[in-house]
Amino acid sequence: MKIDSSIFQDLVKFYGEAFHLPPLSAKIYAYLIFDFERKGICFDQFVEIFHASKSSVSSNLQHLLTSNLIKDFTPIDSRKRYFVINPNYIKIRFEEIMRKMASEIEILDKLHHFQNSDDENYNEKFEIYKSLLNKNIENIQETLTKF
Incomplete structure (x- = not known):
């Protein structure tokens, strides 16, 4: 080899x-x-x-x-x-990435709810970041179904 x-x-x-x-x-x-x-x-x-x-x-x-x-x-x-x-190593790797992102979303939601901030700038950034994570999960999921 x-x-x-x-x-x-x-x-x-x-x-x-x-x-x-x-x-x-x-x-x-x-x-x-x-x-x-x-x-x-x-x-x-x-x-x-x-x-x-x-x-x-x-x-x-x-x-x-x-x-x-x-x-x-x-x-x-x-x-x-x-x-x-x-042969499924790609699926395993990206499922782990999706799991970590989903876990981060759950933790951030709890933190956001606990903080209960009225700061619109903070809330907007939080939603943008959460949206980014969700979109990445969706993109990876869509790609994996093509495999």
Whole structure:
């Protein structure tokens, strides 16, 4: 498999932050992105590639599986498990973004109700911000239905 180390490092950093992944999980996830043909990478390859202990690789793969970021399969003619990016990763990522925005709207509504401000400027800005969050949720939802 061909890997560009600069892009790999960018992916590790980005997905580590985006999904709050531990460093080895982020590296495994980033590495799997380069498996464009989705043939899968086996456990032993990860141990060899990342020079990590079997237990570290195992726990990080389990974390990625539990998070639904990757899938595993065992070919009929093999005893090894192979790992690939979950084909629904885009949906998972954007559903999480929508969930966070919806949660923020709920909290802001409670705060706004608690504050009960008569300041029209503040109320207008609050409504603009809330509208922006709602529109983003709608846009993401619409896009996901197209997938």
